[in-house]
Amino acid sequence: MRNPPRRQVLVAAAAGALGLVAPSSARARPMRRLIWVVNQRNEELAATYRREDGGYDFNALARLQHLFRDVRENLPGPLPPQLIDLLAILQESFGFDRPLRLLSGYRTPRTNASIGEAASPRSYHLEGKAADIAMRGIAPLDLALAAHAVSQRLGMMGIGLYGGFVHLDIGPTARWTRIGRG
Numbered sequence: 001m002r003n004p005p006r007r008q009v010l011v012a013a014a015a016g017a018l019g020l021v022a023p024s025s026a027r028a029r030p031m032r033r034l035i036w037v038v039n040q041r042n043e044e045l046a047a048t049y050r051r052e053d054g055g056y057d058f059n060a061l062a063r064l065q066h067l068f069r070d071v072r073e074n075l076p077g078p079l080p081p082q083l084i085d086l087l088a089i090l091q092e093s094f095g096f097d098r099p100l101r102l103l104s105g106y107r108t109p110r111t112n113a114s115i116g117e118a119a120s121p122r123s124y125h126l127e128g129k130a131a132d133i134a135m136r137g138i139a140p141l142d143l144a145l146a147a148h149a150v151s152q153r154l155g156m157m158g159i160g161l162y163g164g165f166v167h168l169d170i171g172p173t174a175r176w177t178r179i180g181r182g
């Protein structure tokens with residue numbers, strides 16, 4: 001389903017969005033979830049990574065893991081499904097009319113050390129628990145605020161607002177949800 005025709009994506013997205021509209025109804029409704037991502041190499045994937053019964057589609061997760069790899073070293077890392085869940089729920093709030101642009105997912109220690117933002121040697125990118133994202137036509141601030149709303153609902157997300165992107169990670173519940181410039 002790489003580079004699916006646009007109409008196909010939208011139809012699939014509409015079906016996915018119907019499956020999970022509000023968190024309060026998440027238990028009662030089907031869990032089917034869709035994500036649409038394009039990475040730094042313009043590799044694109046729109047996939048239903050979670051089935052109606054809430055189970056993960058491991059084939060889709062494997063393809064996402066490839067998309068979220070360290071592209072500099074061409075090495076995949078871990079990709080916790082919870083990170084994809086957060087990104088998918090965030091994407092749902094924008095209606096699936098454009099992909100999430102992934103600017104950085106998993107990073108090897110070598111790549112991490114070479115990037116400014118990552119000065120933090122314990123960056124969650126090293127564990128595959130973080131994603132730097134942007135959306136065409138959406139200001140990073142608006143993306144960060146939407147992420148904040150999602151994190152208020154789910155209670156586990158670190159948020160960093162940068163010049164052209166938003167850093168999101170899944171960390172310990174208590175210490176996250178900060179919005180700042182860096």
Ligand SMILES: [Zn+2]
Nearest residue numbers: 130131132167
């Ligand atoms: Zn980051």
